[in-house]
Amino acid sequence: MTIKVYNTLTKRKEEFIPRRPPEVTMYVCGPTTYNFIHLGNARPLVVFDTIRRYLQYKGFKLTYVQNFTDIDDKIINRAREENIDALELASRFIQEYYRDADALNVRRADIHPKVSEHIPEIIAMIERLIEKGYAYVVEGNVYFSVRKFPDYGKLSGRSVEELMSGVRIEVDARKKDPLDFALWKAARPGEPAWDSPWGKGRPGWHIECSAMSLKYLGNGFDIHGGGNDLIFPHHENEIAQSEAYTGEVPFVRYWLHNGFITVNQEKMSKSSGNFFLVREVLEKYNPDVVRFYLLSTHYRSPLDFDEEKLNASKKGLERIKSCLSHIDEILGKQPGTSSTAPEVEQGSRKLLEFLSTTRTKFEQAMDDDFNTALAIAALFELCREVNSYINHPEFEITSQTQEVLRQTKEIIITLGEEVLGILPDLAKQKEKDTQQEENITKDLLELILEIRQDARRKKDWATADHIRDRLKELGVLVEDTPHGPRWKWAKQT
Ligand SMILES: Nc1ncnc2c1ncn2[C@@H]1O[C@H](COP(=O)(O)OP(=O)(O)OP(=O)(O)O)[C@@H](O)[C@H]1O
């Protein structure tokens, strides 16, 4: 099955074909770090993290970049209010961002570039845009000439004429055209500023994402994500700058945008004051419930924030978790010796078949523009099947039924945690189990070597050699040194 994604650029669902399969390059606009993130900001985080996880599950090799906008008017204003350095304030909120994102089980990006660390790249890009005639300098500011870029408006579907009719009285008289936007802003007193060919100043918002994505992902990449509100002007401007700069079209193959978290049908936002911080919500709901809630609706649809929905998510997640804990309970018991009843055996076959049906349904849902709502529904159906299997009057714990349930658990964890990230406790448990197994292996090897040393002391060379040879067959090499025996894995030599 091929993956279909809705591309904002073409306004239709398209087959997903990365430039260089199995590699996939992906950039998501990160937060402006002047405050804690609210639930609306958490949506793109969780959505694009899930898309990334799914693509990895399908075998793609991802390079995932998510920036931090740590230079911005909002940061400067808040720093001024608090009387601290703007970059220090931004760095504090980057740490706070990680706290919230980690709690929501959002995996770290491969690269998290910060604007403040990419000023030379940004300056070089602006210089080239000036050379190519796409940008001009006015009193230490640099602007992009929108009309020089004929494709302007192709992402948002707005024409230059339409945009002109919406222009209000122009505030910045230095621009040649009201549609032009700033690439570089001349420094004002008390603001963070960097040296540039145009005097001291700082980058505009849009150019950052172009410079950082091109640096890490090359002249054109596969997926660019962000919330709906970024389509215009941010992403429209990113396209104009990047395609003008590289001369390569398209800058990005697939533009993906998530819908809003709303409160009474209105976008949750800091400026409207109708927001709930992620950490406030996490005081009341477990992070896995919040993540489940964010994935319970297709990522492009709006999702209203209300307690009823969060409570429904809590119940939904409990259904999956209780199914898993029933399985665990059975797996933790000693299997009986009796053979499996024919009806249960039939049930086992049915459940095993259902496992592949579940995988197919789950993948079909995710292949269709990452429909997490339907993917979750497939997990619910599986849990229903598991319950009827376990609750069959003839059901007994045998090694056969345990094996069926072990496979079932594996699928639920793969789809629920590896892809959707909604069962983090189980993943942690799995990690703990692996660690415990590793520790036990080491202790057992030490014990075996002690026994072998005893044999050697008694000059029982046959036993000592037998142990060494058997261990070698198992992939463990034993070396006798003046300080006693040492062991190592054969594959590591
Ligand atoms: N209500 C929302 N629902 C979904 N996504 C949102 C919402 N609000 C912001 N986003 C997304 O969050 C990401 C981070 O954006 P950013 O840090 O610029 O937020 P912001 O503009 O400060 O938030 P606000 O809109 O509250 O002022 C962007 O991808 C943006 O589209």
Ligand SMILES: [Zn+2]
């Ligand atoms: Zn951006």
